Amino acid sequence: MDYQYIGKDIPVNDSRAKACGQLLYAADLHLSGMLYMKLFLSPVAHGIVRSLDVSKALALPGVVTVLSYENTPDVTYNRGRVRATEEAPDQETLFSRHVRFVGDRIAAVVAETPELAQKAVSLIQADIQPLLPLLTPDQALAQDARSIHEKDGVVRLPQIGYGDYASAQGEEFSHHTSSQRVSHIAMEPHCTVADYKPASDRMTVWTATQSVFGARSAIASILGMPMSHIRVIKTPMGGSFGCKQEMVLEPLAACAAKMTGRPVMLRFSRSEVMLCTMLKHPLDSHIKVKFSPQRTITGLQLSCRLDAGAYQTVSPDYADAISKKLSWVYNIPNVEYHAVSVCTNTPVSGSYRGWGGPECALIMENMMNAAARRFVMDPIELRLRNILPPYATSRINNFSLGNLPLEDALLLGRDRFGWEARKERLARQDRSGRYLRGIGMALATHTSGYFPRRGDWGTVVVKMEEDGSVHVNCNVHDHGCGEVIVFRSIVAEVLSISPDLVDLPEGDTAYNALDNGCYTSRSIYVLGRAILDASNLLLEQLKRNGSQLLGCRPEDLSHRDGALFVTKQPQRRCTYSQIAYYVADKGTEALFVSHTHVPISNPGPAAAHFAEVEVDTYTGLCRLVDYLAVHDVGKALNPALCRGQVGSALQQGLGLVFCEELKLDPKTGRAMNADMQHYHVARACDFSKIDTLFIEKPDEEGPFGAKSVGEACYVPVAPALIAAVNNALELELSDLPLDPPRILAALARKEREKEAVTP
């Protein structure tokens, strides 16, 4: 099928403004009379504030007010809750006397300038009675984390699964995987501007959130305001990767605006982002898998422990999500899943790109690669014996995974990467040298929406203006990866007009219908389909009116480049603009379509990643040599942006595996590297060529056949890289990160073991 705009590398809609520095992010906004807010954070991991002295701060000229647990609403909430009816533990307040981690909020200053606010914060004095900090899940579990929270300090999920693991036959294989605290490092630090007008009791909030309605719901419930008095507008987002999903800054800035009656900006520094928003969960997992003599899986038992940090927020749901993703790749007749989410006196864990999918893949794929080594089998072969066929049903939550071309992904990848040739070349490498190379791979799927979970709808209004240009109203939250241009391209394709003529502003509670926001990689599959259907409805309306204008039947008409024409007599034509004026003059209807799409499917995009890595055995440093990502995307609506997603997934995966970790002092719980000087991410010089291959077997329901890609591409990265390192070193490492100290220690251990057997 030849498309005009779909499948083309179209730059993101606002890239010219971005290239000129003209696009305004939240931190670039300036409202007259705007004040600046700075937080006063707990210096201890656990304690009770005995007394708080803010008098010196208040006395500083230019300081307008100080907020603390003494003068702000004592409403407990869950920062991850999008709708008030969602069940989730309420443990957090705007400010707290009981401080639960280094970085917990005690108070905040609002002042005329950011510098003054910062200075005033340093004048606040808190007398804190220290409590014993529980810094690890082990410490917390020993007392059910009761000193941290009276309730829900530890959440144990009921057993999840099907079949009966105990009675499954076969050789049992156990494996262990753990991973560390990681920060999202979206380049834009969090920022919210809130403006409150006391006379009319109206609040407007500008914020780079993934859910304007979630932010509104949190503000309404904490400040006790009618939702109709609150307007939340999404600002351009400088990346999220999950870090702008939970409601952290919005209620704080709104509260300060309400107290002062003036606009307030709350902008986090990089350290505050790392400490006071969310991190990727530290994970500990033990898996047992039984294999038949043919090396097919007969059963799986997994237990996971997530360190939720000081507040549960979304962690129980996260633990649950790992289980859902267990039966999406391999055919596993018996599954038993246990999970516990434990609060500790550490920074809060929360959503991170993939919502449990990367954790699930890390555990499963590490296990599969280790099993392949144990069985002396090729890891691709082991997978081929176990993968689900197309249109398999997820046995854990009972829905079709769609055309799921796992086998294609494996075979195409094996070929394209030259897997066998590389294997042979590496088998001949000189193992006594300083540098050792290895290859590894991993397989994964992900979601394209929430389905079969409820709450996954998309409502769209599409209207045509008198000049034939189009305005779309939909609750879109572009994270910066280009959804808006893809949506505009969808409208443009249906109507055959330039994407430039389509306006599609982002989330705004004043205009959009209720929507949960952009999570779970749902935007393209759910909102994209809603936009596609609505555009088709508008086209029908155009044809109905165009047929009146041209004196023919609607079905006689075709459309191209902003005009309708009689298919058999192309000279009989009228432009969309002429139709728009015709409709306006008629005065009986508007070129306006409102449509709600409720998905009935949720295909898993298949992904196979392949890596070659070189390890410097002297320094323990690893270097990426080659990388191939094979992705079933249904249809690459904008291949350049899909490749961008894969590149960013690799950038983050390299960090997760080799260098990123927010380290806490084991005694005090204080972060030791909460800044970019000490927290390292992959840079341009750390990359080599990334090869991306798309499989485009259209999904039946997705717009133009598309499935998700944004999170799916992050899911298999880490296990593929780990496998390559293990292949290079002939080791079984599965505790992240594989940073130089860990690699050198493993090599030294191996050396000692070798010496022990060969005296």
Added chain:
Amino acid sequence: MIINFVLNGRPVSRDLLPQRRLIDVLREDFCLTGAKESCGEGECGACTVLLDGRAVHSCLVLAGQLEGHAVTTIEGMAENGELDVIQNAFVEHVAIQCGFCTPGMIMSAKGLLLQNPDPSEEEIRIALSGNICRCSGYAQIVAAVQDAAKRLREVGKA
């Protein structure tokens, strides 16, 4: 103290506290918000501007250091609304996603091409290593800089 410097080609003279950071001066006093703050300590490159044609982190430069020097920001790149060659290359190569790193990336690229009009891929990657992008994996950015360098060499100006 009165500080005289050239900003985007125009001489300016302002009363500034010498210890203020250049990024704050640009963003607050001149409403030039193209330079972004992401780390505040010279590690991410989002705040990159040119100082006498060399890429610097504006979060590490102080107002007192500006006397007699020339500062170019991302806002000074386009002429009469026409994007400059590097800016165009970034747009065309889809090297811009969330865009938060973009102004800094473009200024670092500009600084590189002023020093070295014909950089190898490795030289580009090293020159951009002070600029973090979390959205792209750098491939499109490197391609954009390579292409911009080629186009600039063709027209004979870097």
